[in-house]
Amino acid sequence: xxxxxxxxxxxxxxxxxxxxxxxxxxxxxxxxxxxxxxxxxxxxxxxxxxxxxxxxxxxxxxxxxxxxxxxxxxxxxxxxxxxxxxxxxxxxxxxxxxxxxxxxxxxxxxxxxxxxxxxxxxxxxxxxxxxxxxxxxxxxxxxxxxxxxxxxxxxxxxxxxxxxxxxxxxxxxxxxxxxxxxxxxxxxxxxxxxxxxxxxxxxxxxxxxxxxxxxxxxxxxxxxxxxxxxxxxxxxxxxxxxxxxxxxxxxxxxxxxxxxxxxxxxxxxxxxxxxxxxxxxxxxxxxxxxxxxxxxxxxxxxxxxxxxxxxxxxxxxxxxxxxxxxxxxxxxxxxxxxxxxxxxxxxxxxxxxxxxxxxxxxxxxxxxxxxxxxxxxxxxxxxxxxxxxxxxxxxxxxxxxxxxxxxxxxxxxxxxxxxxxxxxxxxxxxxxxxxxxxxxxxxxxxxxxxxxxxxxxxxxxxxxxxxxxxxxxxxxxxxxxxxxxxxxxxxxxxxxxxxxxxxxxxxxxxxxxxxxxxxxxxxxxxxxxxxxxxxxxxxxxxxxxxxxxxxxxxxxxxxxxxxxxxxxxxxxxxxxxxxx
Amino acid sequence: xxxxxxxxxxxxxxxxxxxxxxxxxxxxxxxxxxxxxxxxxxxxxxxxxxxxxxxxxxxxxxxxxxxxxxxxxxxxxxxxxxxxxxxxxxxxxxxxxxxxxxxxxxxxxxxxxxxxxxxxxxxxxxxxxxxxxxxxxxxxxxxxxxxxxxxxxxxxxxxxxxxxxxxxxxxxxxxxxxxxxxxxxxxxxxxxxxxxxxxxxxxxxxxxxxxxxxxxxxxxxxxxxxxxxxxxxxxxxxxxxxxxxxxxxxxxxxxxxxxxxxxxxxxxxxxxxxxxxxxxxxxxxxxxxxxxxxxxxxxxxxxxxxxxxxxxxxxxxxxxxxxxxxxxxxxxxxxxxxxxxxxxxxxxxxxx
Numbered sequence: 001x002x003x004x005x006x007x008x009x010x011x012x013x014x015x016x017x018x019x020x021x022x023x024x025x026x027x028x029x030x031x032x033x034x035x036x037x038x039x040x041x042x043x044x045x046x047x048x049x050x051x052x053x054x055x056x057x058x059x060x061x062x063x064x065x066x067x068x069x070x071x072x073x074x075x076x077x078x079x080x081x082x083x084x085x086x087x088x089x090x091x092x093x094x095x096x097x098x099x100x101x102x103x104x105x106x107x108x109x110x111x112x113x114x115x116x117x118x119x120x121x122x123x124x125x126x127x128x129x130x131x132x133x134x135x136x137x138x139x140x141x142x143x144x145x146x147x148x149x150x151x152x153x154x155x156x157x158x159x160x161x162x163x164x165x166x167x168x169x170x171x172x173x174x175x176x177x178x179x180x181x182x183x184x185x186x187x188x189x190x191x192x193x194x195x196x197x198x199x200x201x202x203x204x205x206x207x208x209x210x211x212x213x214x215x216x217x218x219x220x221x222x223x224x225x226x227x228x229x230x231x232x233x234x235x236x237x238x239x240x241x242x243x244x245x246x247x248x249x250x251x252x253x254x255x256x257x258x259x260x261x262x263x264x265x266x267x268x269x270x271x272x273x274x275x276x277x278x279x280x281x282x283x284x285x286x287x288x289x290x291x292x293x294x295x296x297x298x299x300x301x302x303x304x305x306x307x308x309x310x311x312x313x314x315x316x317x318x319x320x321x322x323x324x325x326x327x328x329x330x331x332x333x334x335x336x337x338x339x340x341x342x343x344x345x346x347x348x349x350x351x352x353x354x355x356x357x358x359x360x361x362x363x364x365x366x367x368x369x370x371x372x373x374x375x376x377x378x379x380x381x382x383x384x385x386x387x388x389x390x391x392x393x394x395x396x397x398x399x400x401x402x403x404x405x406x407x408x409x410x411x412x413x414x415x416x417x418x419x420x421x422x423x424x425x426x427x428x429x430x431x432x433x434x435x436x437x438x439x440x441x442x443x444x445x446x447x448x449x450x451x452x453x454x455x456x457x458x459x460x461x462x463x464x465x466x467x468x469x470x471x472x473x474x475x476x477x478x479x480x481x482x483x484x485x486x487x488x489x490x491x492x493x494x495x496x497x498x499x500x501x502x503x504x505x506x507x508x509x510x511x512x513x514x515x516x517x518x519x520x521x522x523x524x525x526x527x528x529x530x531x532x533x534x535x536x537x538x539x540x541x542x543x544x545x546x547x548x549x550x551x552x553x554x555x556x557x558x559x560x561x562x563x564x565x566x567x568x569x570x571x572x573x574x575x576x577x578x579x580x
Numbered sequence: 581x582x583x584x585x586x587x588x589x590x591x592x593x594x595x596x597x598x599x600x601x602x603x604x605x606x607x608x609x610x611x612x613x614x615x616x617x618x619x620x621x622x623x624x625x626x627x628x629x630x631x632x633x634x635x636x637x638x639x640x641x642x643x644x645x646x647x648x649x650x651x652x653x654x655x656x657x658x659x660x661x662x663x664x665x666x667x668x669x670x671x672x673x674x675x676x677x678x679x680x681x682x683x684x685x686x687x688x689x690x691x692x693x694x695x696x697x698x699x700x701x702x703x704x705x706x707x708x709x710x711x712x713x714x715x716x717x718x719x720x721x722x723x724x725x726x727x728x729x730x731x732x733x734x735x736x737x738x739x740x741x742x743x744x745x746x747x748x749x750x751x752x753x754x755x756x757x758x759x760x761x762x763x764x765x766x767x768x769x770x771x772x773x774x775x776x777x778x779x780x781x782x783x784x785x786x787x788x789x790x791x792x793x794x795x796x797x798x799x800x801x802x803x804x805x806x807x808x809x810x811x812x813x814x815x816x817x818x819x820x821x822x823x824x825x826x827x828x829x830x831x832x833x834x835x836x837x838x839x840x841x842x843x844x845x846x847x848x849x850x851x852x853x854x855x856x857x858x859x860x861x862x863x864x865x866x867x868x869x870x871x872x873x874x875x876x877x878x879x880x881x882x883x884x885x886x887x888x889x890x891x892x893x894x895x896x897x898x899x900x901x902x903x904x905x906x907x908x909x910x911x912x913x914x915x916x917x918x919x920x921x922x923x924x925x926x927x928x929x930x931x932x
Contacts, residue, residue, distance in 0.1 A: 007710050008678060017710075045628050045706075050745040055887035061873065062881065065740040068632015068773055094829075112635075158639050162859045168868060170858035171639070172632035172773045175870035178889075183829040183869030193862070414829030528684065533677055 001035065004539040006547050009554060018476070020550060022489050022539065027482045028231040032489040032545060037476040038324060039460050039554075051450040056082060056419055056442050059450060060177050063438065066452070067560055068172045069112070072105035072164065073431035076252075077438040077452070079177040085425030085442055088180030088417040089264070092256030093408035096401050097167055097182045099253050100194065101174060103398045104163035107201060108171075109432040110341070110391045111160065113558050114209060115153035118384065121552045123150070124494065125237075126219035127502035127516045131212060135523040136510065143509050146523070149208055156204045163194045163201075163398075181414030186405050194402055199361055202395045206357045210369050213388045220381060226500045227486075235486040236381065241475040241553035242485035243378030246335050247343035248458065250287065250428040250435045251276035253397065256404075266428045273397055274430060277347040278332060282376060284347065288333075289428065292437070294453065295329040295464040298322065305465055310426065310439045312451040325462035329470060330453050338378050338471040339434025339458045340557060342386035351376065355392045360399040378475070380556040387558075390432075419445050431455050433558045459557045475553050487553065490546040494534050495521035497546070620787055621688035622696060623721055627714045628707050628741040628750055629699025632773035633732040640776035641860035679710040682717070686724050694786065695725035698774070700734040700741045701756040703749035715756070722757055727786050728766045730754065732774035736798070737878045739772060744882045754798055765791075768798035772875035777856055778803045797878055799850075808872055809846035812854040815839060815866060828889065829869060839866055843889040845874035 007017030021036040047066055051059055063078045064071035076098065083090060090098070115131060123131030134140055134147025141148050161171040167184055168174025176184040184190075220236045227235040253273035254263035262271040267286045269276035276287035294312060296305045302317040309330075317323075329336070337343075345353055351373040357366040371389065373382050420442055427438040434455030441449040461470030478487045490497060499517030506514045513519045524531035535551065536544045624634075685693065697718065699707075707714040722728060730753045733739035741750035754766040769778040782800065785792055792800035806812055809819075818824070819838035825831060828842050840846070849872050853864045865872055874885045884892060 045702075045741040045750070046747050049747055050743040052745065055890065057889045058881070058887055061888055062740060062743070065630050065632065065772065068630035068635050071630070071632060154638060155644065158641065158644065158860065161639055162862050165859035165863045169863050169865040169870055172630075172635050175865035175873075176868035178828045178870075181829050185831060185869065412829075414827075416827045416830060528681075530677060530680060530684070535677075537676055 002032070002539045002541045002543075004537045004545055004547070006537060006551065009551065009559075018550060018554065020476070020489070022545070025478070025482050028233060028486065028488060031231055032491070033478040033482045034487040034489060034550060035477060037473055037550070039472060039476070048450050048452070051447050054447050056085065056440065056445075056447050057179065059438075059440065059447060060179075061173070061175075063450075063452070064173045066454075069560060070105070070109055070431050070433065071172045072102055072168070072174055073429060073436055074438075074452075075174060075177045076102055077427035077429040077431075077436045078440075079179060079427065080429055081425040081427030081438045081440045082179035083425065084427070085423040085440055086179045086417040086420055087423075088415045089260065090181040091412045091415055092259070093186055093405065093411045094181030094413045094415075095254060095256040095259055096405045096408065097184060097186060097413065098177070099401045100398065100405070101164055101167045101176070101182075103253065103394050103401065104160045104167075104194075104198075105171070105174075106394045106432055107205070107391060107398070108157045108160035108164070110387050111153055111157045111205070111209070113432070113555075114212075114384070114387055114391070115150050116157075117558070118552075118555050119150055119153075121548060121555070122216060122384065124498055124520060125223065125501065125548070125552075126216055127222075127498065127505060128212065128215050128219060132520070135520075135527065139509070140523070144507055149212060152204070152208075156201055159197045159201050163197050166190050166194055178414060180416050181412070183414065185413060186409055186411075188406070188409065191402050191405055195399070198395070198398055198402070202360060202399070205391050205395045206359075206366055209388055210355075210357065210392055213369070213385055216381075216384065223501060226497075227488075230490075230500070231486070231488065233483060233486065235488065237384070238374035238379040238381040239484075239486050240488070240549055241378070241380040241383070241556050242375055243338045243475045244336050244471045245281055245377035246332070246337040246471075247279040247346045247378070248287070248332050248337035248339050248435050249274060249276055249279075249343045249347040250430050250437065252344075252430040253394075273348075273393065274344045275348045276428070278337070279343070279346040279350075280335070282351070284350070289426065291333040292453065293331050293334070295331055297329075297465040298462045298467075299325050299328050301328065309437060309451045309453050310424065310441075312439070312449075327457050327461055329461040329464040330458050331461075331464050334466075336461060336464065336468055336470050336474075337458060338557075339430075339455045340383065340386075341390045341432070341434075342373075342378055342383050343434060344430060345386045345389055346373065353389050355389055356396065357392070360396070378471075380552055383556040421445050433560050434458060454560070456557075456560045460559060472554070472557055472559075475557070476550055488549050490548075491543055492546060493517075493532070493536060493544075494546065494548060495532070497548070621685050621693045623682060623685040623693070623725075624696045624698070625714070625717060625721065626709075627697065627699030627718070627735065628702050628748065629732070629734055630740075631698075633698040633734075636773035637731070637776045637779055639859050640780055676710070679712075682721070686721065691726050693724060693726045694783065695721050695728045696779070697728070697730050697735040697753050698732050700738045700750035701753060702741065702751075706748045715760075718753070718756065719760055719762065722753075722762050722764060725764070728753065728757075728764055729779065729782055729786075730766050730768045730770075730798075731779050733770040733772040733875055733880055736768035736770040737880070739770075740881055765794075766798055767792065767794065767800065769803070770797075770799060770876045770878075770880075771851060771853075772873070772880065775803070775853075775856065775858070795850075799876070803852055803856075804850045804876055806850065806852060807847070808849040808851055808854060808874075809840075809844075812852060813846055813866070814854060825869065831869070839869070839871050841891050842871050843887065843891055844871035845877075845885050845888075845892060846872045847892060848884055849874035849876055851876035 001021045001023055003021050005019045019038040020034045022032040023035050024030045025033040060075050060078045063074045066074050119131040120133055129146045130149035132147055134151050136146050140146040164171040168176050176182045224234040224236045251269035251272050251274050255271050258271040262268050266276050266289050278285050293306045300320050300323045303313040303315040354368050354370045356368050371385055375382055422443055424441045429436050437453045439451045460472040463469050478485050495517035498520050499515045502516035505516040507519055535546055535548045537547050539545045704713055730736045735753045737752040738750050795801050815838050823832055823834055823837040824841040825837040826841050857864045873888050879885055
């Protein structure tokens with residue numbers, strides 16, 4: 001069976017490689033489809049090991065360095081775990097300030113993914129020029145709109161991070177989170193400086209990003225016409241990267257007044273902006289933290305399988321027979337579960353979503369945006385749209401939190417408690433990439449055990465004790481029927497496919513060129529002729545194959561390998577250490 | 581303003597007489613980039629990193645990243661002046677083609693190859709890129725690089741992955757290169773994450789032929805030459821008056837106070853955060869009531885730099901009295917200044 005690999009995968013966080021087995025499928029006019037995938041992380045740092053023995057408060061700062069793309073949610077999960085261990089319920093002002101910091105971090109993070117990380121493929125595939133990187137420079141932006149949204153997005157994520165910095169001191173790696181609350185004082189100038197930044201940011205999300213979503217949805221129909229031609233099957237972005245159909249979220253953005261009655265019990269969390277819960281095949285059940293287990297049958301560990309993370313043991317064994325991954329296999333109630341923006345939307349709102357776009361300053365109504373989930377098992381399209389809806393919902397709420405904070409200007413921001421001698425705590429939160437849990441045990445006033453189960457471990461988990469694959473593995477293979485998940489590996493180049501999508505697109509500058517693929521090809525090869533081969537890999541059959549679709553599927557989960565491999569060892573090295 | 585010397589010669593002459601002449605404002609940087617007529621080749625490698633340094637670099641505001649990537653073009657070509665040949669986090673290509681771009685960079689023209697490294701260097705087998713150990717990739721690229729910049733604390737000194745108790749042997753690039761016998765200057769731009777200004781300035785300076793003046797730790801003195809506590813801190817007057825925040829998040833009735841007692845490591849930190857601030861100069865750690873972690877220092881996150889929320893051990897008394905006593909109305913500015921100077925001398929460890 002032919003094989004090829006993609007290593008490194010760029011435009012994700014961290015070091016990730018994918019190995020794919022492909023075969024020709026009679027159902028898709030004999031085009032190649034993926035039949036097996038192996039995903040591996042290539043970097044190990046060992047956070048849980050060097051956290052041991054430190055002052056528990058150090059964790060809030062150190063765990064942010066697990067990932068510089070999403071440090072704030074790690075800081076939040078950690079500070080929630082410490083709140084619980086210290087017995088310190090934060091005052092309302094602190095809850096609002098934490099929401100403001102995390103909210104602006106979400107705006108940055110999801111925008112970064114929507115445009116910088118995922119945008120190039122989406123833009124190229126749908127011939128939506130503003131989302132393609134500005135390969136023809138400033139003139140190209142001015143004359144052709146080529147890269148206009150991609151570039152302006154960089155300014156808006158910077159502005160979102162300025163709001164984080166106003167309340168967190170700096171970003172990446174915010175400074176103001178402390179067990180029991182925050183250290184930053186709410187002041188009118190901080191509130192107004194934040195609102196001044198949030199207005200243009202809100203406008204970008206409401207009037208550019210949400211409109212881009214509409215364009216992607218309509219161009220998706222054009223893609224189906226193309227695939228019908230080539231594959232004999234109408235394949236759109238909702239038919240690729242189809243996942244496992246189970247979705248898990250821990251919830252985030254609590255309301256101050258419901259904090260004790262609703263938020264502190266993770267199985268409730270119905271009053272927060274995003275709820276906690278498990279959504280499977282259309283039905284919702286409340287989240288039960290005790291149902292989380294980590295299997296290791298197919299992972300390089302000889303520690304017992306099926307442990308809850310609060311008593312988790314990590315003892316690596318490189319030559320374990322049958323094992324193939326350094327990631328453990330987290331399961332919820334025995335099932336693999338997808339986490340992320342789509343999980344948050346399904347758990348909170350079900351399949352039909354609607355978000356308002358009423359300008360927070362002028363009151364002008366730009367019309368609500370509605371969406372009904374196309375594929376209830378998850379798909380590239382549904383994940384991308386869910387991320388945009390997350391953006392809009394959070395942008396709306398950020399205004400409310402900032403205005404609400406005006407009522408707490410002279411109120412305390414911390415419920416200060418000293419470090420306990422013996423205690424334990426859990427921090428259950430949602431990072432942009434999905435459900436994030438930190439578990440801490442304190443002994444003698446020092447960290448005795450620290451375990452994190454991060455979103456990318458849920459999404460990229462290997463097979464579990466029952467040999468059920470993880471959500472990412474399922475999404476990357478047409479293992480059932482290509483009609484249900486068309487992981488198509490074209491032999492056509494990226495410009496060829498672009499030409500098929502938009503053959504009539506024409507530009508007059510820098511020369512007269514017709515066909516989207518020809519335009520793109522000439523722009524890319526001006527930078528370097530090698531770019532003509534973008535996304536092409538050599539299969540073991542020596543054919544050039546196009547890796548765009550698996551790349552899009554992988555990126556649609558927004559993988560964060562620094563997070564997933566915070567404790568994972570690489571190939572080729574046995575690590576003799578036991579973390580309890 | 582017309583200079584008879586070209587700006588480049590002017591800057592060079594300043595370095596020759598020992599004046600550090602980094603380009604630290606926007607106008608200088610833009611001019612420098614406009615003068616550097618040819619394409620510069622950048623290879624940006626990630627070792628054991630969290631990608632926070634790339635994210636931080638993208639927060640650069642003056643000039644901002646869009647300006648750098650789109651408007652700084654080479655002559656009439658329309659090509660960006662410093663588009664990275666290889667940069668994992670944002671590269672358009674993946675897989676084998678991405679790896680080929682490292683080779684493109686290696687063969688690029690002499691004296692125009694800049695290697696930027698983020699993340700620390702670990703023992704063999706802990707970090708691989710495209711099937712290659714990061715160490716081998718770093719050796720290959722360092723050998724041909726004309727300039728090597730370590731951006732962030734990890735690549736400068738080992739940083740968080742090099743924390744006490746780590747099992748991967750994480751260290752900084754300069755220590756690693758010494759170990760494998762490559763004698764090259766590494767410009768260290770620590771802080772966690774690296775500050776975008778420090779990288780943009782260093783790049784612009786290097787492009788006009790100015791190598792910044794470095795301290796004993798390989799850090800440009802323009803960014804790391806002054807002590808946070810003694811020379812830059814805006815909360816220093818509270819210290820001198822003995823007004824302290826004693827519990828995180830609880831401010832004294834006077835409104836604010838010195839962060840020393842909640843663990844501020846300003847007295848051992850050589851970094852200009854208080855002046856430069858972060859994210860388009862909106863804030864920095866102390867401004868939100870947090871302590872300085874001294875992330876600019878080689879021993880971060882261990883030694884005297886942690887626990888982060890614990891008061892520094894052994895800051896000297898002022899004329900044998902703790903500073904609170906002096907705060908009760910007996911402030912003698914000269915005496916305080918002299919004692920702090922002493923503290924700085926004691927704490928700043930000159931190694932190497």
